[in-house]
Amino acid sequence: MNELNRPQGAPGWITLAVVLLLALLCIGVVFYYQEQNESLVVYCAHDSIFSEKILKEFEQETGIHVEPRFDTEATKSLGLTNLIIREEKYPQCDVFWNNQTLGTADLKARGLLESYQGAGYERIPEQFKDPEGCWTGFAARLRVYITNTDQLAAKPAAIEEVLAGPLNEVAIAKPLYGTTLTHFTVLCDAWGLDRLKAWFAAQQKRGIQVTSGNSQVKNLVAGGACRLGYTDTDDYFVAVDEQQPVAAIPITVEDKVILIPNSVAIIKGTHKRKQAEKLVDYLLSEKVELELAKSQSRQIPLGPVDWEQVPPDVKQYQSEIKNAYPLTNLVKPREQTLAWLKSEYLK
Template identity: 70%
Template sequence: MNQNVGGRPVSGWRILAIVEFVAILAIGLVFFYRQQDEALVVYCAHDAVFSEEILNAFEQKTGIKVEPRFDTEATKSLGLTNLIIREQNHPRCDVFWNNQTLGTATLKEQGLLETYQGDGYQRIPAKFKDPDGTWTGFAARLRVYITNTEKLTATRESIEQKLSGPLNDVAIAKPLYGTTLTHFTVLCDAWGLDRLKTWYQSLQERNIQETSGNAGVKNLVASGSCALGFTDTDDFFVAVDDGKPVASLPITVDEHTILIPNSVAIIKGTKRRKQAETLVNYLLSEEVELKLAQSQSRQIPLGDVNWDQVPAEVRELQPYVKNAYPLANLVKEREKVLAWLESEYLK
């Protein structure tokens, strides 16, 4: 059977082929736009109180829906890293916003990250990003001593003297997780694992108080229950804003500060690659680094920004960035420290 199209006969088979082609094209378009409407799944270890505002602004700016997943204060960075590893055969996460870099670098070693060197990657200095482009650091915190000024002055001499005696009124977060794990990894690299073990055993024997996270350390010092603690600048500034009698001093290792950037990476196997790239570029932008600097967490920008828009107390921290302990190539040390701590805590 033939039909006329434009004055020429067209066979029924040809019409059927055209119909099938149009149907397939329509199904493909429906599938494409459905994927565009699906939320971008973001595993986020950065505090929700700060990160949700950033992610909401991204949604409003781009129209890309975001579905964040957070974890607990105590286990968030390690918990989410391990979740990505467990899900590697059927990944749910598209973008990982980690609150540090070493766990993200571990995912690279396991082949779970995709390479992307977009505009955001280009504006971050080389020392804070993976040379292959699998992850990029941004918006950093400093590891600091926090003191209750009614009990202890924040000087090197007074802190060293305090740490040389009984530690009943000194606090540290459990080192199995978070930035305390990064702190211990740096010490392992600088000192060796045996010396680190001896040092930590000494802290425990002198009754140092352990909390589930850095916020707990901050609370103990801010309330006066402890005179001294190990924490990060974001928690310290929370206490400052609450009007607590606190001061801070950067922790140094071999005269280097411990600078802990956030990091962002695209998870291998994402079905929303373009949306993921858009979010990565946004998180690595000057806009976001300024927002995080101006937030209560007072993150330190790593890329070029208009420093006139950065709060004065954050500008004071900028010189410490240049003297930061190099975190590149510490994945093996992190694995050693983690294996030792898991044997201690997870018996």
């Protein structure tokens, strides 16, 4: 071609196209590198003494590095749930391992979770997971009455007699947080908010001790300062292992037990979706449920497991799994309960 007839801008456009192509290639490489090598950020409300070991085992088996963030005993689960809500526009968390389900269900209602129905989801019974796959429950605790057996027999009639009188030797955790919030939400669902308010006001008027958390309830009962308390099986078993004079029986509402699973969910907007899915399936596996059942917290497996491997302390609750109060549709009662409790405690 005659030089005079060559399009004058052609070499510049070609150079620009090559530069843009290289830039896009570099961006793709950077994103791939970040996806493969950045830590998987996990917000975890389950006790670090148990959960950290499991997350380390996941790292060793998969090569995926996990960066956990834990919460305090007093604000456990609610603190991390609120943090995820505050970070909605710029999510910092990839996977949320909650120690209960209702806060996780609230995140789903806000549109902050992604659906995933993998192998782990499939092995968990319907009543313990979101129908759309936005969260899945596993490894549960029971709400129980804990008694000091030197002072009170762990029998329904004896407990009812104590609850009918002065309550200065009965303890309960502040219901604004944790599994006591779940307990109150169940009561709100079963009774209505007005009856729940009246019941708790009467409990306080009769002298019930409201403590900072379930572990403090356990300490008061195990130490003899209280005869009776409302707590969970994991804290109860701590006292058992300490050889304290304690016993426990399940709390029932409408003839149903309050079985509170852990839950796991993928946060909307994660850039590490594949790694997040691997962790979700890992936590929902038989291996992890058995490990949590054998741990000091004695979590109750929800999916199919070899029950011969489950300790007798946990195996005794196997029959309660089918008698659990349904927790999958309690977002509205939780909102009502939480709004009331915040007005009481966060004035």
